[in-house]
Amino acid sequence: MSEIKKVNEFCFDETTEKILKELEKTRTDFWNLDRQSANFLNTLIKINNSKNVLEIGTSNGYSGIWILKALLETKGKLTTIEFWEKRQSVARNNFKTCCPDVEVEPKIGSAIVILEDLLDEINVGKREKFDFVFIDANKKEYISYFKLIDKMMTPNGIILADNILSHYEKVEDYVSNLFNNKNYQSQILELGTGMMLSRRNDG
Numbered sequence: 211m212s213e214i215k216k217v218n219e220f221c222f223d224e225t226t227e228k229i230l231k232e233l234e235k236t237r238t239d240f241w242n243l244d245r246q247s248a249n250f251l252n253t254l255i256k257i258n259n260s261k262n263v264l265e266i267g268t269s270n271g272y273s274g275i276w277i278l279k280a281l282l283e284t285k286g287k288l289t290t291i292e293f294w295e296k297r298q299s300v301a302r303n304n305f306k307t308c309c310p311d312v313e314v315e316p317k318i319g320s321a322i323v324i325l326e327d328l329l330d331e332i333n334v335g336k337r338e339k340f341d342f343v344f345i346d347a348n349k350k351e352y353i354s355y356f357k358l359i360d361k362m363m364t365p366n367g368i369i370l371a372d373n374i375l376s377h378y379e380k381v382e383d384y385v386s387n388l389f390n391n392k393n394y395q396s397q398i399l400e401l402g403t404g405m406m407l408s409r410r411n412d413g
């Protein structure tokens with residue numbers, strides 16, 4: 211029996227699909243999402259009509275392209291954090307080619323330091339809160355990211371975190387904190403390497 215397809219092979223224009231297919235060939239070197247998880251991320255942003263998305267872990271921009279394609283529809287903006295300048299410069303080129311009309315704010319440096327800066331900017335009214343956060347960087351730091359992100363979320367905001375099942379030991383404190391947090395409704399999805407989907411309960 212032939213393998214069952216789990217996701218569309220073509221979602222976007224020819225240029226974007228060509229770049230996505232190229233990135234999919236080196237996916238394990240750059241720790242990119244698999245196509246099905248990326249498609250889920252894109253669909254979720256559109257369903258939620260999210261407009262101010264934060265990504266922690268840009269890499270070469272594979273997931274970022276899927277986020278930007280959703281933001282093209284919702285007319286939103288992406289802020290994306292990456293430690294490695296070289297990777298983010300590749301991502302910036304990919305974003306320019308695939309989604310020239312969507313605003314991106316790339317941030318280079320340590321995620322925790324940048325999150326603290328973003329929070330300061332929110333607190334002084336220089337920046338809007340985020341309605342969607344995608345966590346995909348240093349697994350041991352997920353819990354520290356959450357403590358900062360929690361203060362930066364709009365009511366009913368969504369957090370999607372990757373590598374939950376593949377790196378369970380490293381993210382266990384993040385998972386238990388979210389499951390015990392009455393302000394969030396959470397579940398782990400057996401998608402790709404395992405994703406935790408959490409929504410703030412603000413009524």
Ligand SMILES: C[S@@+](CC[C@H](N)C(=O)[O-])C[C@H]1O[C@@H](n2cnc3c(N)ncnc32)[C@H](O)[C@@H]1O
Nearest residue numbers: 241242243267269272273292293320321347348
């Ligand atoms: C799993 S990859 C991200 C993949 C990307 N989201 C995608 O699917 O295309 C994680 C990235 O986070 C970056 N990273 C890891 N720890 C970081 C930290 N503490 N601060 C900023 N970036 C970090 C790594 O350099 C790496 O490129």
